[in-house]
Amino acid sequence: AQSVAQPEDQVNVAEGNPLTVKCTYSVSGNPYLFWYVQYPNRGLQFLLKYITGDNLVKGSYGFEAEFNKSQTSFHLKKPSALVSDSALYFCAVRESGNTPLVFGKGTRLSVIA
Amino acid sequence: EADIYQTPRYLVIGTGKKITLECSQTMGHDKMYWYQQDPGMELHLIHYSYGVNSTEKGDLSSESTVSRIRTEHFPLTLESARPSHTSQYLCASSEVLAGGPGTRNEQFFGPGTRLTVL
Numbered sequence: 001a002q003s004v005a006q007p008e009d010q011v012n013v014a015e016g017n018p019l020t021v022k023c024t025y026s027v028s029g030n031p032y033l034f035w036y037v038q039y040p041n042r043g044l045q046f047l048l049k050y051i052t053g054d055n056l057v058k059g060s061y062g063f064e065a066e067f068n069k070s071q072t073s074f075h076l077k078k079p080s081a082l083v084s085d086s087a088l089y090f091c092a093v094r095e096s097g098n099t100p101l102v103f104g105k106g107t108r109l110s111v112i113a
Numbered sequence: 114e115a116d117i118y119q120t121p122r123y124l125v126i127g128t129g130k131k132i133t134l135e136c137s138q139t140m141g142h143d144k145m146y147w148y149q150q151d152p153g154m155e156l157h158l159i160h161y162s163y164g165v166n167s168t169e170k171g172d173l174s175s176e177s178t179v180s181r182i183r184t185e186h187f188p189l190t191l192e193s194a195r196p197s198h199t200s201q202y203l204c205a206s207s208e209v210l211a212g213g214p215g216t217r218n219e220q221f222f223g224p225g226t227r228l229t230v231l
Contacts, residue, residue: 043205043223
Protein backbone atom coordinates (compact mmCIF):
# COMPACT_ATOMS: atom_id res chain seq x y z
CA ALA A 1 0.00 0.00 0.00
CA GLN A 2 1.17 3.51 -0.70
CA SER A 3 1.92 5.90 2.15
CA VAL A 4 3.54 9.22 2.86
CA ALA A 5 5.32 10.43 5.99
CA GLN A 6 6.00 14.00 6.99
CA PRO A 7 8.19 13.61 10.06
CA GLU A 8 7.92 17.19 11.27
CA ASP A 9 4.66 18.63 12.58
CA GLN A 10 6.16 22.12 12.70
CA VAL A 11 9.07 23.86 10.98
CA ASN A 12 10.23 27.30 12.06
CA VAL A 13 12.57 29.39 9.93
CA ALA A 14 13.70 32.99 9.88
CA GLU A 15 12.71 35.14 6.94
CA GLY A 16 15.40 35.11 4.27
CA ASN A 17 16.80 31.76 5.35
CA PRO A 18 16.43 28.60 3.27
CA LEU A 19 13.63 26.26 4.22
CA THR A 20 13.13 22.51 3.90
CA VAL A 21 9.95 20.56 4.55
CA LYS A 22 10.58 16.83 4.62
CA CYS A 23 8.59 14.05 2.99
CA THR A 24 9.27 10.34 2.56
CA TYR A 25 7.10 7.89 0.71
CA SER A 26 6.43 4.21 0.29
CA VAL A 27 5.01 2.69 -2.89
CA SER A 28 5.33 -0.63 -4.62
CA GLY A 29 5.81 0.84 -8.09
CA ASN A 30 6.96 4.15 -9.51
CA PRO A 31 5.86 7.09 -7.38
CA TYR A 32 4.05 10.19 -8.57
CA LEU A 33 4.68 12.83 -5.93
CA PHE A 34 2.96 16.11 -5.19
CA TRP A 35 3.20 19.05 -2.82
CA TYR A 36 0.25 21.19 -1.80
CA VAL A 37 -0.04 24.28 0.40
CA GLN A 38 -3.02 25.28 2.52
CA TYR A 39 -3.58 28.75 3.90
CA PRO A 40 -6.00 29.29 6.81
CA ASN A 41 -9.64 28.63 5.96
CA ARG A 42 -8.78 27.70 2.39
CA GLY A 43 -8.61 24.62 0.24
CA LEU A 44 -5.36 23.08 -0.92
CA GLN A 45 -3.32 24.71 -3.66
CA PHE A 46 -1.09 22.65 -5.92
CA LEU A 47 2.59 23.62 -5.74
CA LEU A 48 4.51 21.09 -7.81
CA LYS A 49 4.75 17.47 -8.84
CA TYR A 50 7.29 14.86 -9.82
CA ILE A 51 6.33 12.41 -12.52
CA THR A 52 9.53 11.52 -14.31
CA GLY A 53 12.65 13.19 -15.61
CA ASP A 54 14.76 15.65 -13.66
CA ASN A 55 14.94 14.92 -9.97
CA LEU A 56 14.72 18.63 -9.17
CA VAL A 57 11.24 19.96 -9.79
CA LYS A 58 10.41 23.65 -9.77
CA GLY A 59 6.96 24.87 -8.81
CA SER A 60 4.91 27.86 -7.80
CA TYR A 61 6.03 30.72 -5.54
CA GLY A 62 9.72 29.85 -5.86
CA PHE A 63 9.38 26.41 -4.32
CA GLU A 64 11.23 23.37 -5.58
CA ALA A 65 11.47 19.75 -4.54
CA GLU A 66 14.09 17.09 -5.00
CA PHE A 67 13.16 13.51 -5.74
CA ASN A 68 15.60 11.01 -4.24
CA LYS A 69 14.77 7.45 -5.18
CA SER A 70 17.39 5.80 -3.00
CA GLN A 71 16.16 7.63 0.07
CA THR A 72 12.50 7.51 -1.02
CA SER A 73 12.23 11.20 -0.27
CA PHE A 74 10.69 14.26 -1.89
CA HIS A 75 11.67 17.21 0.27
CA LEU A 76 10.24 20.65 -0.44
CA LYS A 77 12.71 23.53 -0.49
CA LYS A 78 12.94 27.25 -1.01
CA PRO A 79 16.19 29.24 -1.04
CA SER A 80 14.83 32.26 0.81
CA ALA A 81 11.73 32.05 2.99
CA LEU A 82 9.08 34.76 3.15
CA VAL A 83 6.67 35.46 5.99
CA SER A 84 3.87 34.88 3.49
CA ASP A 85 5.08 31.28 3.06
CA SER A 86 3.71 30.49 6.52
CA ALA A 87 1.07 27.83 5.94
CA LEU A 88 0.33 24.13 6.16
CA TYR A 89 2.15 21.97 3.62
CA PHE A 90 1.04 18.53 2.47
CA CYS A 91 3.00 15.93 0.59
CA ALA A 92 1.03 13.37 -1.45
CA VAL A 93 1.73 10.26 -3.50
CA ARG A 94 -0.01 8.18 -6.10
CA GLU A 95 1.37 4.99 -7.57
CA SER A 96 0.30 3.24 -10.72
CA GLY A 97 -3.40 2.76 -10.82
CA ASN A 98 -6.50 4.86 -10.93
CA THR A 99 -6.48 5.81 -7.25
CA PRO A 100 -6.84 9.02 -5.27
CA LEU A 101 -3.82 10.79 -3.86
CA VAL A 102 -2.64 9.68 -0.45
CA PHE A 103 -1.67 12.64 1.72
CA GLY A 104 0.77 13.03 4.56
CA LYS A 105 -0.30 14.51 7.88
CA GLY A 106 0.95 17.95 6.96
CA THR A 107 3.73 20.18 8.23
CA ARG A 108 3.06 23.65 9.58
CA LEU A 109 5.66 26.13 8.38
CA SER A 110 6.17 29.33 10.34
CA VAL A 111 8.44 31.98 8.86
CA ILE A 112 9.45 34.57 11.42
CA ALA A 113 10.34 38.13 10.44
CA GLU B 114 -13.26 30.39 -15.84
CA ALA B 115 -12.64 26.73 -15.10
CA ASP B 116 -12.79 26.14 -11.37
CA ILE B 117 -14.18 24.04 -8.55
CA TYR B 118 -16.86 25.47 -6.28
CA GLN B 119 -18.24 24.51 -2.91
CA THR B 120 -21.32 25.83 -1.18
CA PRO B 121 -21.98 26.80 1.46
CA ARG B 122 -18.58 27.97 2.69
CA TYR B 123 -19.74 27.95 6.29
CA LEU B 124 -22.69 26.13 7.85
CA VAL B 125 -23.90 25.98 11.45
CA ILE B 126 -26.72 23.54 12.00
CA GLY B 127 -28.48 21.67 14.77
CA THR B 128 -28.21 18.00 15.58
CA GLY B 129 -30.47 15.71 13.58
CA LYS B 130 -30.80 17.95 10.53
CA LYS B 131 -30.26 16.65 7.03
CA ILE B 132 -27.68 18.60 5.08
CA THR B 133 -26.19 18.51 1.61
CA LEU B 134 -22.82 20.02 0.80
CA GLU B 135 -22.53 21.05 -2.81
CA CYS B 136 -19.50 20.65 -5.05
CA SER B 137 -19.34 21.61 -8.70
CA GLN B 138 -16.48 21.83 -11.14
CA THR B 139 -16.37 23.41 -14.57
CA MET B 140 -13.16 21.72 -15.68
CA GLY B 141 -14.79 18.66 -17.22
CA HIS B 142 -12.93 16.36 -14.87
CA ASP B 143 -14.02 12.75 -14.59
CA LYS B 144 -12.75 12.09 -11.10
CA MET B 145 -14.05 13.81 -7.99
CA TYR B 146 -13.27 13.38 -4.30
CA TRP B 147 -14.46 14.37 -0.84
CA TYR B 148 -12.04 14.78 2.05
CA GLN B 149 -12.72 15.52 5.69
CA GLN B 150 -10.20 17.65 7.53
CA ASP B 151 -10.23 18.88 11.11
CA PRO B 152 -8.66 22.37 11.29
CA GLY B 153 -4.95 22.24 10.59
CA MET B 154 -4.92 18.46 10.57
CA GLU B 155 -4.50 15.71 8.01
CA LEU B 156 -6.94 14.98 5.21
CA HIS B 157 -9.08 11.86 5.26
CA LEU B 158 -10.62 10.58 2.03
CA ILE B 159 -14.29 9.77 2.60
CA HIS B 160 -15.72 9.33 -0.91
CA TYR B 161 -14.61 9.44 -4.52
CA SER B 162 -16.00 8.94 -7.98
CA TYR B 163 -14.47 7.91 -11.29
CA GLY B 164 -17.34 9.32 -13.30
CA VAL B 165 -21.10 9.48 -13.68
CA ASN B 166 -22.91 6.79 -11.65
CA SER B 167 -19.63 5.75 -10.01
CA THR B 168 -19.08 6.22 -6.28
CA GLU B 169 -16.59 4.62 -3.91
CA LYS B 170 -15.98 4.80 -0.18
CA GLY B 171 -12.66 6.16 0.98
CA ASP B 172 -10.34 5.28 3.82
CA LEU B 173 -12.31 6.97 6.56
CA SER B 174 -15.61 5.47 7.55
CA SER B 175 -18.26 8.10 7.08
CA GLU B 176 -21.97 8.36 7.73
CA SER B 177 -22.33 10.53 4.66
CA THR B 178 -23.45 9.53 1.19
CA VAL B 179 -22.64 10.91 -2.25
CA SER B 180 -24.12 10.81 -5.73
CA ARG B 181 -22.75 11.48 -9.19
CA ILE B 182 -25.58 12.01 -11.62
CA ARG B 183 -23.77 14.66 -13.64
CA THR B 184 -20.08 14.93 -14.42
CA GLU B 185 -19.76 18.38 -12.93
CA HIS B 186 -21.68 17.79 -9.71
CA PHE B 187 -20.73 15.66 -6.67
CA PRO B 188 -22.90 16.49 -3.64
CA LEU B 189 -22.32 15.02 -0.18
CA THR B 190 -25.28 14.38 2.12
CA LEU B 191 -25.54 13.81 5.84
CA GLU B 192 -28.96 12.36 6.69
CA SER B 193 -28.76 13.26 10.37
CA ALA B 194 -26.03 15.63 11.43
CA ARG B 195 -24.23 15.10 14.74
CA PRO B 196 -21.61 17.14 16.63
CA SER B 197 -19.00 14.54 15.63
CA HIS B 198 -19.53 15.66 12.01
CA THR B 199 -18.13 19.08 12.84
CA SER B 200 -15.19 19.49 10.49
CA GLN B 201 -14.04 21.00 7.21
CA TYR B 202 -15.09 19.18 4.05
CA LEU B 203 -12.93 19.58 0.95
CA CYS B 204 -13.99 18.63 -2.55
CA ALA B 205 -11.44 17.94 -5.29
CA SER B 206 -11.37 16.87 -8.91
CA SER B 207 -8.85 15.56 -11.41
CA GLU B 208 -8.79 14.41 -14.98
CA VAL B 209 -7.31 11.57 -16.94
CA LEU B 210 -5.25 12.72 -19.88
CA ALA B 211 -6.27 11.05 -23.08
CA GLY B 212 -3.78 8.26 -23.63
CA GLY B 213 -2.05 8.99 -20.39
CA PRO B 214 -1.71 6.72 -17.37
CA GLY B 215 -4.16 8.66 -15.28
CA THR B 216 -1.77 8.67 -12.38
CA ARG B 217 -0.04 11.86 -13.34
CA ASN B 218 -2.66 14.42 -12.66
CA GLU B 219 -2.87 16.57 -9.65
CA GLN B 220 -6.12 17.08 -7.84
CA PHE B 221 -7.67 20.54 -7.82
CA PHE B 222 -9.36 21.53 -4.58
CA GLY B 223 -12.35 23.69 -3.80
CA PRO B 224 -12.28 26.25 -0.98
CA GLY B 225 -13.97 23.90 1.48
CA THR B 226 -17.10 23.94 3.62
CA ARG B 227 -16.65 24.44 7.32
CA LEU B 228 -19.47 22.59 9.08
CA THR B 229 -20.42 23.07 12.71
CA VAL B 230 -23.10 20.86 14.23
CA LEU B 231 -24.45 22.06 17.55
